[in-house]
Amino acid sequence: xxxxxxxxxxxxxxxxxxxxxxxxxxxxxxxxxxxxxxxxxxxxxxxxxxxxxxxxxxxxxxxxxxxxxxxxxxxxxxxxxxxxxxxxxxxxxxxxxxxxxxxxxxxxxxxxxxxxxxxxxxxxxxxxxxxxxxxxxxxx
Numbered sequence: 001x002x003x004x005x006x007x008x009x010x011x012x013x014x015x016x017x018x019x020x021x022x023x024x025x026x027x028x029x030x031x032x033x034x035x036x037x038x039x040x041x042x043x044x045x046x047x048x049x050x051x052x053x054x055x056x057x058x059x060x061x062x063x064x065x066x067x068x069x070x071x072x073x074x075x076x077x078x079x080x081x082x083x084x085x086x087x088x089x090x091x092x093x094x095x096x097x098x099x100x101x102x103x104x105x106x107x108x109x110x111x112x113x114x115x116x117x118x119x120x121x122x123x124x125x126x127x128x129x130x131x132x133x134x135x136x137x138x139x140x
Contacts, residue, residue, distance in 0.1 A: 053129075072123065 013034050021027045082104065090097030 072126070075123075 014031060017027055017030045017034065021030055086097065086100065090100075
């Protein structure tokens with residue numbers, strides 16, 4: 001399994017290089033650097049993380065395999081509540097909703113920007129990997 005993850009990371013990296021770098025010389029240099037990174041072991045941490053994610057996703061325990069999607073569902077619920085439900089309720093209770101939005105705004109401002117970037121990176125990575133798995137027919 002570890003070799004599968006490592007191979008797929010190199011494949012993805014190679015495809016990204018092919019699509020993003022038009023200059024043939026720069027492309028060849030980027031491919032060489034990617035292979036050098038693998039040989040130096042700099043990709044070991046990323047490969048270990050991917051292996052852990054794959055192990056959790058393939059776990060027979062429903063609490064383990066559903067932890068990430070469940071977190072995303074909770075986040076979806078929060079967004080829907082703030083964007084759709086709260087404005088609808090605000091039509092009937094405008095004074096209370098003004099205080100509600102001030103409290104929500106203060107709560108979001110209390111979250112450090114680094115945490116937002118961490119969540120965004122995880123969200124985009126999870127969504128991208130799920131799409132890739134489904135396109136390749138690997139997903140359950």
